[in-house]
Amino acid sequence: MALLGAIFDVDGVLVASPHEQAWREAIAGFADPARFTTAFYQAYVAGRPRFEGARAALEQLGVPDAAAQSIIYADRKQALIERLITERRFDSFPDAVRLAAALHAAGLKLALASSSKNARAMLSHLSTPDGRPLLSIFDADLSGVDVPRGKPDPALFLLAAKALDVQPEACVVIEDAPAGILAAKAGGMAGLGIARLDDEALLNGAHADLVVTSLDQVDIPALVNGVLRRPTTETSPNA
DSSP states (O other): OOOOEEEEOOBTTTEEOSHHHHHHHHTTTTSOGGGOOHHHHHHHTTTSOHHHHHHHHHHHTTOTTHHHHHHHHHHHHHHHHHHHHHTTOOEEOHHHHHHHHHHHHTTOEEEEOOSOTTHHHHHTTOBOTTSSBGGGGOSEEOTTOOOSSOTTSSHHHHHHHHHHTOOGGGEEEEESSHHHHHHHHHTTOEEEEEOSSSOHHHHHHTTOSEEESSGGGSOHHHHHTTOOOOOSSSSOTTO
8 A cells, every 4th residue: 555654763774873872881880882793782681661762771781780771771761871972973864864754745644753852853864865954854853752561562643643644554664673563563663764773674573564775775655655665676666
């Protein structure tokens, strides 16, 4: 069926955010930061609400009394991320900005759905290719909304679809984390995986409908019609 809505994760999709850096630096004093690799971040922290991710990380690293210590760890991380955002130590992913603008131009409703409460602060600094504030093309922003369970539970994405007034099966979710793809599929939505960390296998393992290494590799007209595929020619539809 034709797609009417697109739901974007933020960290790792639209923004090369400093979240991973903040989580890694904040772990000092609890565990060796060298153990907090990108693969570890993707497996146990990415896509989860802050306190849930903090607890999962400490438990996996064998930190005693992880439940209580996770509150301190999460607060320390939050202070770091706020400083990094204030200093604008992050970059946007131009391919994602182009995709969002193209889908908006094609008539899809757009939503932001990230577990991060810092998403809006980062996106407020970004613009579309024609100079409009990036946030202006999104119809709903569910970033940081509290839900009973984080990804891979589909609750946040289902709220986003409801906010767009679009049925879940008419939505596509753009995600970089396997947990996010699992959440999309659990909610009955199409899942578009962007593999920015050489993690195509993990995204495919989560049953993404399409995995690309650049969102410029997505066939926009086909996507609007409900088919997730790469362009049939070498010319990118976003170029």
